Amino acid sequence: MRNRFALVLLLLLLVPVFVFAQGGTEKSTSASGNYFDSTVKIIIPYGAGGTHDVVSRKFAEVGSKYTKAPIVCENVTGGDGIVAATLYTKKDRNVKELLTTSYGLWYQKIVKGDAIKLDLDELHPIGTFDDRSYLLYVRANSSYQTLEDLIAESKTREIVCSAGAVGSDAHLCFGGLINQAGGKSRIASYEGGAEQINALINGEVDCFVGTPQVGQQYLETGKVRALTCFKDFDYEGFKDSLGIVVPNCSDAGYPSSAITGGGFLSVRTGADPQIVADVEELMKKVWADPDFRNYTVEIGLNVYEIYGEQLQAHIKEAGVNATAAAKSLGLLK
Known part of the structure; x- marks a missing residue:
């Protein structure tokens, strides 16, 4: 009877050690696993x-x-x-x-x-x-057929562009270009490219700076046009599907607007x-x-x-x- 009691006592003493050892092993396995x-x-x-x-x-x-x-x-x-x-x-x-x-x-x-x-x-x-590659979009029915048309308008009044925020990449490329050309512009802030291009289509702004991904469906349906690409090379992503090559801003004389x-x-x-x-x-x-x-x-x-x-x-x-x-x-x- 005493031997049986001693055996039970020994097992009870070993249980915490076993649990601790198991817990330590689990933690080690987790730490060495893939993120x-x-x-x-x-x-x-x-x-x-x-x-x-x-x-x-x-x-x-x-x-x-x-x-x-x-x-x-x-x-x-x-x-x-x-x-x-x-x-x-x-x-x-x-x-x-x-x-x-x-x-x-x-x-x-x-x-x-x-x-x-x-x-x-x-x-x-x-x-x-x-x-x-950021592109500058205008409504298809606007009077701006070229970048120079938009620049000319910016010298008579303030052009409004939908973008993320003051100091954002889209603001720097567009605002810097208009300022360098001697015009005036300001940014209307919207969250995300989808909201920004909708502001253009709805007539809330004059232009929009965004990606080809955001503008593609609206180019295909004839709702917008792309005037320039803010790179030091032309954007040719629409060449095969739409027959469109978007000219770059560097060749137009605005290399400082070609930002990443x-x-x-x-x-x-x-x-x-x-x-x-x-x-x-x-x-x-x-x-x-x-x-x-x-x-x-x-x-x-x-x-x-x-x-x-x-x-x-x-x-x-x-x-x-x-x-x-x-x-x-x-x-x-």
Whole structure:
């Protein structure tokens, strides 16, 4: 009887040790697993239907083919990306979320400085997944047949353009060009490309700066026309389907308005190095998948894939060009 009691007592003493050992093993396994072994959310700081939105959702769809758990998306709008980005920088460094990050965040910070309570050093860009050519659209029935027509009008009155916010990439390219030409313009802010082009079609603004993806269906239905491309090369994405080549602004005499547009995926600065590696590895798989690569071409984006230090250098270069555009616009001294 005593032996049986002693055996039971020994087993009771061993149970906590066994449970502790099991718990330690589970934690170790979780830490060494892939970042995408459980659901990861992509935060989209812009409105539904815009280019950032549709590309992020396509990335999640294709990326989920290579992960154990699904990748989901959530739109968090406000301040042309500033609200979502600021909230994201307050989260845990290993949060199960990625941020769709635009160059426009850097541009707004350049223009507005400390007025924007966003610390860009708290964002760690991983890789590009959206490189865009911004186009200048007007209504098809407007009197502006060319860029020069619109510039001439801007010298008689203030031209209103729908875009994200003052200091955004769209504002810098368009506003800088009009200012350099001696005209006047202002930005009417709307959340996301879908709302911005609807403002043009509804007659609320004179023009709209946006991506080929947002404007394509309206070009096809004859509701808008594209006057110029804010690049140093013509946009030929509509050449085969619509017979349209959009001339670039550099050749028209406005090279400072040819600034980088688009974005990349970011994690929190200080995230576990394995998270950074896992995200970059998945991005490379998604880019190599024809489903994603062909989709970017179909909606008029440029295929441009860079990571790490090369991306950091590209962001820095884009900032230099944006600073020049902001100075030409009079936003910086």
